[in-house]
Amino acid sequence: MITALGQLGASSGGFDPRNAYRICQQFPSTAATVIRAMLLKIGRPHSEVEHAVAETCQREAERLYANVRWLNLAVAVTPLIGLLGTVWGMIICFHDASYISNTENRAEVFATGIYIALVTTLGGLMVAIPAALASHFFEGHSKPDVPGGGDGVQPAAAGGAVRRPRALQPTPRRRRAAAKWRNGG
Numbered sequence: 758m759i760t761a762l763g764q765l766g767a768s769s770g771g772f773d774p775r776n777a778y779r780i781c782q783q784f785p786s787t788a789a790t791v792i793r794a795m796l797l798k799i800g801r802p803h804s805e806v807e808h809a810v811a812e813t814c815q816r817e818a819e820r821l822y823a824n825v826r827w828l829n830l831a832v833a834v835t836p837l838i839g840l841l842g843t844v845w846g847m848i849i850c851f852h853d854a855s856y857i858s859n860t861e862n863r864a865e866v867f868a869t870g871i872y873i874a875l876v877t878t879l880g881g882l883m884v885a886i887p888a889a890l891a892s893h894f895f896e897g898h899s900k901p902d903v904p905g906g907g908d909g910v911q912p913a914a915a916g917g918a919v920r921r922p923r924a925l926q927p928t929p930r931r932r933r934a935a936a937k938w939r940n941g942g
Contacts, residue, residue: 758784842877
């Protein structure tokens with residue numbers, strides 16, 4: 758997408774927002790969504806463009822972060838399930854030990870309960886640890902403070918002042934073309 762947009766900007770015919778919009782539609786991504794929102798505001802005041810980009814970045818980041826919430830839930834709940842299994846195993850262990858006769862082997866009874874406790878603890882940790890790592894990784898790529906949701910695009914609203922290239926400076930001709938394009942003509 759970036760290469761195609763760069764080629765469009767470098768072409769001798771000048772920058773055409775309609776072609777740029779089509780290119781963004783061909784490459785669906787967070788960056789393309791942000792660029793499309795910006796293209797829809799061509800010819801409008803700079804603050805309106807920045808506002809549209811900031812809103813789109815926020816919306817895209819929230820959309821991406823919604824998938825991470827399930828990982829966070831797994832990180833929080835699976836150790837508790839493991840703990841529940843540990844407690845259950847120890848209850849079984851001591852319950853069964855209290856009902857055995859003096860001739861039976863207490864070590865076998867304790868071993869069974871401790872086995873249940875350790876297996877459930879291990880299961881909870883085997884889910885929680887990878888989920889915590891994945892959650893941390895994906896949170897870093899989908900937070901609103903990461904411009905473009907981690908796509909490598911840094912819009913002006915997220916990263917400060919970004920100067921427009923000369924090819925994108927609004928001219929009366931470009932403003933008229935953008936207004937005509939917005940109005941479907």
